[in-house]
Amino acid sequence: MQKRFYLDTAIWRDYFEDRKDCIRPLGEFAFQFLRNCEKQGCMALYSSLVVQELKTDYSQERISEVFTAFNRILVEVQISGAQVSEARKISTNVKETHLKDALHAILARDNKAVMITRDRHFEVLSNIVEVAKPEDIYF
Numbered sequence: 001m002q003k004r005f006y007l008d009t010a011i012w013r014d015y016f017e018d019r020k021d022c023i024r025p026l027g028e029f030a031f032q033f034l035r036n037c038e039k040q041g042c043m044a045l046y047s048s049l050v051v052q053e054l055k056t057d058y059s060q061e062r063i064s065e066v067f068t069a070f071n072r073i074l075v076e077v078q079i080s081g082a083q084v085s086e087a088r089k090i091s092t093n094v095k096e097t098h099l100k101d102a103l104h105a106i107l108a109r110d111n112k113a114v115m116i117t118r119d120r121h122f123e124v125l126s127n128i129v130e131v132a133k134p135e136d137i138y139f
Contacts, residue, residue: 003042003139005033006077006108008117009053011134012046016058016066024135026118033116033134037073040139044073045113049103077111079103094124105129 011030013019018027037044046067054063067074087103094102098121105125108115114137115122115129122131 003037003040004045004111004113005037005042005116005137006045006047006104006111006113007050008104008115008119008122009050010119011116012050012054012066013057014118016054016062029133029135033137034070034073036137036139038070042073042139043075043113044070045075045077045108045111047077047079047104047107049079049100049107053100077107079107083107083110090125090128096121097124101125 011033014026015030015034016027018025020026034044036042051063083103083106087099087106090102090106091097091099101119101121102125104117105115105122105128107113109129113129115125115131116134116137117131118133122129125131
């Protein structure tokens with residue numbers, strides 16, 4: 001079975017903006033991760049929620065342009081009402097968990113994917129889904 005990865009919106013932002021923190025090249029980590037997915041035939045999953053979050057800072061054209069560069073590995077996953085309901089319950093019951101983060105985690109889990117993120121909020125969701133940073137994945 002192909003390896004599957006669900007990329008959090010922040011990883012896409014790292015790539016779009018070629019972000020860096022004090023020391024690390026986060027944008028380069030995101031780019032290399034996506035290139036390695038291509039080389040290894042892995043799937044990079046996203047949802048309409050990722051696109052919605054990206055649209056707060058980027059045009060649909062820019063999002064499409066970037067996604068097109070990786071269209072061989074990108075797969076859009078659908079969001080069900082049951083997943084939204086479960087995410088609401090989790091965000092209500094798990095301290096420091098936002099609805100959108102819970103939904104991203106559920107989407108990754110339900111699609112048998114590793115959640116790729118650097119957001120610490122996902123640490124409390126590690127009982128739901130495997131969580132990793134792009135630079136921590138070895139192909």
